[in-house]
Amino acid sequence: MKNKEHTRQVRDTVVKKFKAGFGYKKISQALNIPKSTVQAIILKWKEYQTTANLPRPGRPSKLSAHTRRRLIRDVAKRPMITLDELQRSTAEVGDSVHRTTISRILHKSGLYGRVARRKPFLKNIHKKCCLKFATSHLGDTPNMWKKVLWSDETKIELFGNNAKCYVWRKSNTAHHPEHPTPTVKHGGGSIMVWACFSSAGTGKMNKIDGKMDGAKYRTILEENLMESPAKTVELIEIIHPSDCLSRKWLTTVEALLPTMQPLLVQTQVIEDDQAKRGGQVYTTNLRGQVPPLVTTDYTVQDQGNASPRFMRCTTYSFPCTADLAKQCQVPLATIIKPFATVPKNETPMYVVNHGETGPIRCNRCKAYMCPYMQFTDGGRRYQCGFCNCVNEVPAFYFQHLDHMGKRVDFYERPELSLGSYEFAATLDYCKNNKPASPPAYIFMIDVSYANIKSGLVRLVCDELKTLLDNLPREDGAESSMVKVGFVTYNKILHFYNVKSALAQPQMMVVSDTAEMFVPLLDGFLVNFQESRAVINNLLDQIPDMFADTNESETVFAPVIQAGVEALKAAECSGKLFIFHSSIPTAEAPGKLKNRDDKKLINTEKEKTLFQPQKAVYEQLSKDCVSQGCSVDLFLFPSQYVDIATMGDVATHTGGSVFKYSNFQVERDGQHFLSDLRKDVEKAIGFDAIMRVRTSTGFRATDFFGAIHMNNTTDVEMAAVDCDKAVTVEFKHDDTLSEETGALMQCALLYTTISGQRRLRIHNLSLNCSAQLSELYKSCETDALINFFAKSAYRAMLNQPLKTVKEILVNQAAHMLACYRKNCASPSAASQLILPDAMKVFPVYLNSLLKTGPLVGSAELSTDDRAHQRLSTTAMGVEDTQLLLYPRLIPLHNMDVASDVVPTPVRCSEERLTDAGMFLLENGCSLFLWLGQACPPEMIQSIFNVPSLAHVSIDLVRTVTSLTPSSTEDGLMIVKQKDRSEIMFRQHLVEDKGLHGGASYMDFLCYVHREIRQVLT
C-alpha cells in the first residue's frame, strides 16, 4: 500500500538537512521518515533541483538526463542560440529529436523564447547618468511632465537584418545585460529619422542626412520647436535619451535652447550668488567692482565707495565713447537710495564738520571733499577728481602727506577714506539764510460718510494716541522734535487748536475752499508730549462729532493746500498724512470727474487715463516742493477715484500712495495700521535737493523718482525716506579714460528730523573700457530692470502701450545682439547666447511687460494700474527685483525645528503641488497658497496655530523672517482651485499672463527671433 505523500515543507526540510551535511539515516531519524523516502526525495532533488511534484511521467523522455542538462547549460551560456542550433548540437551527440521536444524541455526549466528587447548600445557611464536622471525627477509633478518634450532618433534599416531577435530567458530578466539585443544608430544602409512627442501629441518626423551631430540637432530642434513654440506645448525641457547621457550633447542643447534656460534660471542665479558671496564682507575699495545681487545677504565695509545699498549701477564699466554706448544700447544708470536702511553691523553715517566756512568744495565744479581728490604739493593743494581743477587747501585743513602721497590724517577723516558720510551744513545752505526748524506732521482725516461708516475714522484716531509717541527722533534723543497738527474735512475743513494750555481742543471751520488759508497759527502745530492731554481729548471726540454725518462729498486739493499753508506759516517743512475715501466732487479747486473709460484701452488714447487731470495739481506739487511739504496719501476707495490725478502730488513730493479698496476694519484694519506705523516711524529727510556730479566726459541727463525738477540738474524732493530711490541716467559728453575711470558724487542737502541742515554725500567710482565685453561682464540685471521699468512707465504717459513695449523689447534685443556680435565666441546663429550677467534679464523683462500698467486689459482696474505705475516710480532695486520676480517659498519644505526659510522656487504653476503650502511675496502682495491635499497638521506644525483663521501677516513674517516692505498688502490666503486663486496666479511670472503676455518660454523664443533679426 502506498503511503500518503509528504508535504512540500517536509521535503524541503529533508533537502535542507541534506545540504547541511546530514546523512540519510540521521535525517530519517530526525523527521521520522523511512530512510528510503529520504533517499528518493534527495535523488529527485539532485536530478531536477526541485522538491516540487513533477508532471507524472508519460512516455519516457527521448533524451537522457545528461543531454537535458546540457541543453539548459547551452542556453544559459548563449541566450540567443536558436532552436535549430540546439537541435543540431543534440543530433551531434546522437540524440536526434524534434525542435518541440527541445523547447518543451527548456520550458520545464522556466526558459522561454522571448523577443529580445532592443536597447541602445550603452556604456556604464551612460547607465549611471540615466539612473541619476530618473531618480532626480521622481518627485516631479504631472504638470511638469506635461511640459516635457521627448525626442529621439531611430534607425530604419534598408538592408541587413532588422528582424526580431529571440532570446532564451526566464521571466523578469528582459534587461539582464546579456538579454537585450544591442542597437547602434549610425551605420550604412539605413535612414535615420528624428521625431518627438509630448503630452500634447506627436511632432513632425525629420529625416537625418548623414551622421547626426550637434549642428544637425540644433537645426532640427529649431525647425520643429523654435519657429513654432505655440504649436508644441509650453516647453520647459527637452529630453533626449542621450541628453542625460552625454555632457557634450547636453551643453549644445543648453546653449541652443531657450527651453533649457529656465532650468538654470532665476532662482538658480540667486542661489548661486548667495552661495558664492552670501555671508561675506563686501569691501568697497576697488573701482568698478560689481556688488553681490540685491537678494544676497552680505555685509558692506565702506572703503572709499558708497555701499551698493545707496548706489547701484546698471553696469560697473562704462564704455569709453558715446559710439560704443550707442552701439550696445545698454542704459548707463545709477539707482540712488540716499537714505537706505543700513544693517546694525555696518558703520553708521559719520557727520563731518568743517566749521564756519562750511564743507570744503572744489572751486570750479563745487564737488565736495572726497576720496577722489588728489593731494599734491606737500599737501598744500589738491586736484579735483571731477573737473581736474587744482585748489588750495585751506589753512585749517592742511595736513602733511606720507611717502605714498596720502594725507597723514587719511583714516581719521571720513571724507577722505569713505564712500558715504555727511557734512554739517552752515547757514549758507539754509532757506533765506535762517536756521531750519524741525519738521511737522499734519494728520488730515476725511470725515465724510464713507469713512465714518467703515469705522476708519475711529480706527485712525485710536491709533494716533499711541503712535504719536513713536515719531522719529535723532539717535540718542529723548523725544521727537517733530510737531503735530490735526485737520478733519469733507466739503469744508476743520482746524484744531490743541495748545497745551487749553482744557478742551478748539475747532475752527474754513468753508471757503477756493482761497485756502489757515485760521490759526498758535496752537495748530504743537509738541505731542506737551499737548498730549488736549490731543487725546480731541482724538476721542472726533469720531463722535461726525458720527451722524450725511456728507458724502469731499474736497481734496484744498486739503493739501491747507497743509502747505500751515507749514509755510510755521516756517518749517513736513509731511501730510491724508486719509481719504472718494473722488473729490465737491465744488472746489481740483474737483474731479469720473473719466474712467475702458473703451480707451489698447487705443492711442489709453495714455490719457494715466495723465493727471488738472493743472491745479501740478501747481500744488510745486508749492509743496518749495515748502518741503511731502504728501502721503492713504486711500480707501469703494470705486474709481482717479489715482492718476490724486496720487500725482504724492509722487512729486517724495510721498507714497497707499490703497485699501472696499476697506473693512476687520479685514484690512491691521494691515492699514501696520502701513501707517511704518510710515510715521520711518527714517526721513526733508526739504531735500540732490545734485549728481560726474567726472569729465559724461553727465547725468535724466532722473526718475518721486521728485520735482525746476531745471535740468537739481533734483528737488520735499522729503526723501529710507525706501525712496532716484534712478539717474548718464550720457557721454566726451571720451572717457580707462585710466581715470568714471566718478560720480551724489550730494543731498536736507533737513534732519530735528531740524538740522546736512549734506549727505555718496561717492562711487566705475571703470571705463573700450572693450564692450568689459561692460557686459560688469552689468547688473536687477539695476537694469529698475531702469527699464521706470523709463517704460514714464513713456506710457506719452506713447501707446504697444509702442512702449516694442521699444523695450527692441532695446533689449539690441543689447543682447550686440553682445552676441562683439563679445561671444562664434557659434551657430540659431544659438541664443546671453551675457553671463544678463542670463535672467529676459525673465524680468517679460514680467515687466506683463505688469498691470503695461498689460492693457479691460479686466484690470484703471486705478490699480495707475497705482502700480506711481508706486514703481520711486522704487529701489530691491523693490523692483521682488516685484518683477516674486519669492515663491515652499513652506511645506520648512524644517520647523530650525528657522531656515526654504529656498524659493521658480515662479511657475508647475512648481505647485497638491499637498504643498506656498508663500508668495512681491513687496506689494503676500499670499499663502494651499494645495487641495495640504494636510491641516501642516498649518499647526508651521504656524503653531489650530487653523488658517489664526494665521496673520505678522505671524507669517515671524515664521519666515520676510522683509517687511512699506507697501506690502495684507496676507491673502488662497486655496487651490478657489476663485481667489486668480489673484495669486497672476504673480506666477514665468507662466502665460492671465491678462495677456507670453510665458517665459515663448518670450525667450520671441527675443531670440528679434536678436537674429538685428544680427542679419
Ligand SMILES: [Zn+2]
Ligand atoms: Zn572740481
